[in-house]
Amino acid sequence: MKFLRKIFLGDLWDGLKVTFRSQAPKYIYTEQYPAERPAVSERFRGAPRLNINPENGETLCISCDLCAIACPENLIKVGSVRNPETRRKDLVTFTYDLSRCMFCGLCEDACPVDALELTQDFELAGYSRDGAIWDRQMLEEGPHPQKYQ
Amino acid sequence: MSETFLDANELVINMGPQHPSTHGVLRVILKLDGERVLDSDCVIGYLHRGVEKIAENRTYTMFAPYVDRMDYLSAVSNGLGYCLTVEKLLNVEAPPRAQAVRVILVELNRIASHLFWLGTHALDIGAMAPLFYTLREREEVLKIFENYCGARITTHAFRIGGLYYELYEGFEAEVNAFCDMFGARVDEYEQLLTENRIWVDRLKGVGILNAAQCKDLGVTGPLLRAAGVKWDLRKAQPYSGYEQYDFDIPTRVNGDSYDRYMVRIAEMRESLKIIRQAVAKIPAGPAMAKVPKVIKPPAGEAYVSIEAPKGELGYFMVSDGTIHPYRVHVRPPSFVNLQALKPMARGALVADVVAIIGTIDIVLGEVDR
Numbered sequence: 001m002k003f004l005r006k007i008f009l010g011d012l013w014d015g016l017k018v019t020f021r022s023q024a025p026k027y028i029y030t031e032q033y034p035a036e037r038p039a040v041s042e043r044f045r046g047a048p049r050l051n052i053n054p055e056n057g058e059t060l061c062i063s064c065d066l067c068a069i070a071c072p073e074n075l076i077k078v079g080s081v082r083n084p085e086t087r088r089k090d091l092v093t094f095t096y097d098l099s100r101c102m103f104c105g106l107c108e109d110a111c112p113v114d115a116l117e118l119t120q121d122f123e124l125a126g127y128s129r130d131g132a133i134w135d136r137q138m139l140e141e142g143p144h145p146q147k148y149q
Numbered sequence: 150m151s152e153t154f155l156d157a158n159e160l161v162i163n164m165g166p167q168h169p170s171t172h173g174v175l176r177v178i179l180k181l182d183g184e185r186v187l188d189s190d191c192v193i194g195y196l197h198r199g200v201e202k203i204a205e206n207r208t209y210t211m212f213a214p215y216v217d218r219m220d221y222l223s224a225v226s227n228g229l230g231y232c233l234t235v236e237k238l239l240n241v242e243a244p245p246r247a248q249a250v251r252v253i254l255v256e257l258n259r260i261a262s263h264l265f266w267l268g269t270h271a272l273d274i275g276a277m278a279p280l281f282y283t284l285r286e287r288e289e290v291l292k293i294f295e296n297y298c299g300a301r302i303t304t305h306a307f308r309i310g311g312l313y314y315e316l317y318e319g320f321e322a323e324v325n326a327f328c329d330m331f332g333a334r335v336d337e338y339e340q341l342l343t344e345n346r347i348w349v350d351r352l353k354g355v356g357i358l359n360a361a362q363c364k365d366l367g368v369t370g371p372l373l374r375a376a377g378v379k380w381d382l383r384k385a386q387p388y389s390g391y392e393q394y395d396f397d398i399p400t401r402v403n404g405d406s407y408d409r410y411m412v413r414i415a416e417m418r419e420s421l422k423i424i425r426q427a428v429a430k431i432p433a434g435p436a437m438a439k440v441p442k443v444i445k446p447p448a449g450e451a452y453v454s455i456e457a458p459k460g461e462l463g464y465f466m467v468s469d470g471t472i473h474p475y476r477v478h479v480r481p482p483s484f485v486n487l488q489a490l491k492p493m494a495r496g497a498l499v500a501d502v503v504a505i506i507g508t509i510d511i512v513l514g515e516v517d518r
Binding site: 012014018019041042044045105 | 214297314337341
């Protein structure tokens with residue numbers, strides 16, 4: 001039996017069976033990426049976003065600087081001035097250097113008011129390193145990836 | 150080595166660092182006599198990022214994402230080793246729920262790592278089809294990771310003291326579906342490779358490393374088990390609740406490349422067994438132990454080693470009582486196992502060197518750190 005198997009290339013036919021079985025359309029896993037964008041999971045850690053209050057359009061950020069302290073790469077810079085009337089810090093600038101970000105999610109964990117959030121946007125490629133440094137406006141609006149048809 | 154040209158038949162060539170079969174940026178200086186390898190030397194360090202030094206400038210929480218980037222094929226195992234070490238320094242233990250979830254994710258990661266090894270190793274040998282099938286199944290594991298913690302490769306899944314992410318809706322069902330599907334898929338890989346005459350001819354008797362050599366070099370993991378030593382840290386020094394699960398340590402006798410393939414295939418099946426048992430009884434309760442917000446372990450040192458997919462992964466950490474670790478040393482399995490290349494490659498053919506490098510299962514991110 002073993003001899004016959006060897007003569008008639010039994011081991012190779014076995015392998016070919018697996019290959020042909022996998023031709024079935026239900027095994028097609030290729031994603032048609034630019035045409036169909038994949039749905040990433042709910043907890044996906046992608047582009048950062050600075051949330052604004054939908055009611056009055058003001059930022060949720062309280063300039064507490066905790067995200068900047070938590071960041072291992074030290075890439076968040078929060079600029080704020082103290083408002084003499086409310087005796088609170090008002091956010092002025094917020095820069096996030098996406099070129100060094102490793103999407104660990106520690107800034108998101110540290111934020112006490114859910115202002116900074118890593119969203120499901122994953123198309124972050126750009127032509128220059130400067131473009132990867134996001135200012136406050138960019139963080140609030142989010143990226144606008146080009147959609148090719 | 151280059152000055153010992155004894156006669157004109159000897160030739161010194163560089164294999165790598167851009168050679169695709171070196172799995173990254175490994176450079177091997179081969180001294181050849183025709184097709185035979187007389188001697189080999191590894192040149193490493195092309196991917197050195199100074200991870201151990203980075204640790205000294207980061208707090209304990211901050212350093213956790215960096216360990217994922219050492220062995221990026223089994224980032225979850227790296228994270229577990231790191232978290233266990235800091236927990237030992239802090240003298241806390243993760244609650245049972247966290248331990249069970251950690252075991253599930255680490256074993257899934259072991260399967261993913263072995264799958265990637267199997268695919269690329271088969272590709273090195275010349276079998277292209279297994280790569281597509283193994284990556285197809287690996288994708289299922291990565292989807293579970295993405296749903297659980299939001300990242301696929303560099304997961305940062307665990308935090309010191311337990312879990313940050315709660316299990317999502319349908320986690321158990323997804324893992325069970327993977328377990329049900331995967332057993333048959335391993336049979337498919339075996340059908341493709343185990344008896345395939347080219348596969349057998351290329352691997353049987355290639356790169357023999359016996360048990361004594363393994364112990365001398367400190368080689369661990371599937372290489373050691375393929376040489377017949379029944380040594381697995383999950384059984385020898387159980388961590389994270391491994392003592393509750395019933396599984397075997399697969400071993401083989403010859404210690405050649407083919408046996409390592411068989412051991413890894415069997416390990417995937419054993420991992421499946423562990424995952425099934427762990428998913429069936431994830432205990433309720435808190436997922437995070439009581440850990441202070443600013444982690445400041447008392448002065449002291451700790452060494453914890455776990456059984457990563459590639460062998461013994463150890464972390465040695467010294468704390469001086471501040472928020473930064475005083476020193477972090479990593480004992481990566483790939484780095485230690487890579488030493489076995491020299492005795493294994495001696496006398497082999499050039500084409501076998503590719504098979505031998507593949508069979509060690511190195512990740513250069515971990516070798517160079």
